[in-house]
Every structure is written in C-alpha cells, then in structure tokens.
Amino acid sequence: DGGITQSPKYLFRKEGQNVTLSCEQNLNHDAMYWYRQDPGQGLRLIYYSQIVNDFQKGDIAEGYSVSREKKESFPLTVTSAQKNPTAFYLCASSQSRDRGHGYTFGSGTRLTVV
C-alpha cells in the first residue's frame, strides 16, 4: 500500500541535543511538507519542498533544518536552537499536478524534551 511512513512514533530529546525525524513516502509525490501541531494551535508549517534538492522555509522554520536528497525522503532535524521542541510533528506529501487530492499525512512523531 502506498503511503507516508514517519519514524519513530515517539522520541525523547535531552536538552542541547539534535534529533532527526524520518519521513518516507512511496506515493511518487513531488512535494513534501513538515508541520508542527500544538494543542489549540492547529498545524503550523515548518518547511516544505516542491522538488528534489530544493526546499523553502515555512512560518516557524527557526531551530529546524531539512534536506531533500531523494524524492521519497524528507528528514527533519530539530536542533538545539529550537527552544520549545515538545510537540507532535506531521509529515505530508502532495502531487504537484493533481491537487484535488490534497495532502497525504503520515501518522506523526511525538517529540518530548526530557
């Protein structure tokens, strides 16, 4: 079955550590996105990529970094510069020329700072 796989499901980070969240899709979608979800604040865009080797900052990119070396993969690194990283992180993808189907989301990674 085609879909988006996010791993790990749960992740714990110590203060000052960088951590990387994995996102892989086998839908052959061109575009991929990372969102952060906090209670009562909806979904906020961190980074997005429309093609391989290119990506743009979203609304809350500070303290995060991404790469898009392969069409299928869009990993997100939460750096030590992100002061409040505890949140639910969602990866999504979409087909650039078939927007009527909207985004397909992964099941998310819950990151907690310990």
Added chain:
Amino acid sequence: QQQVKQSPQSLIVQKGGISIINCAYENTAFDYFPWYQQFPGKGPALLIAIRPDVSEKKEGRFTISFNKSAKQFSLHIMDSQPGDSATYFCAASPSWSSASKIIFGSGTRLSIRP
C-alpha cells in the same frame, strides 16, 4: 491575509444531531478549500474539498457550504455518530492545480454524545 479562522474550538453534539463547523478567510486568491479529519495520535486525513465555483458539495453525511461573497465556508455533518468524534481542520490554498502550501485553521474538537 493568509489566515483561516475556524470556530468553534470545541463542539459537543448529541448522536443523530447536526454538527456545524465554520471557517472564514481573507485572501481572495484562495481557490481550494479542503477539510481534514484527525483522530487522536494519527495524522489528518482528507475528508472533503470544494472549489469556489460551487456553493455546496455533499459526500454522504458530510456537506461543505461555500459563500464566496462572504468569504466563509462551513462543514455540516448530518446524523452525527460517535465515530465522527475527532478534530476537524478547515484549510485553504491559493492553487488547485499545482503544489503549494495549504493554510490550516486552528481546528475544532468534535465530541458526539451517545
């Protein structure tokens, strides 16, 4: 101008009743309005979507009503069931035919009482 405002933040409806969630937008360039449904611990899933050239779209018990002049749209869930209990997000995007970032509302937590 990029915001999508959603209300109410939470909603409790008796089984069999009608659930109504409202959204408003400011950017007249938006031309794609999807609704997403999210269950706890899962990623959002596309529920139904509409373009501004139609005033209503119905899929089963779910109906989107769209008022272009007022820049408002709403989701109606008829004969609401306990299985409909979830968080619902309205959203808007400036492009139907090519990949571009979707702007999400803040979400409505819907609870259906048996």
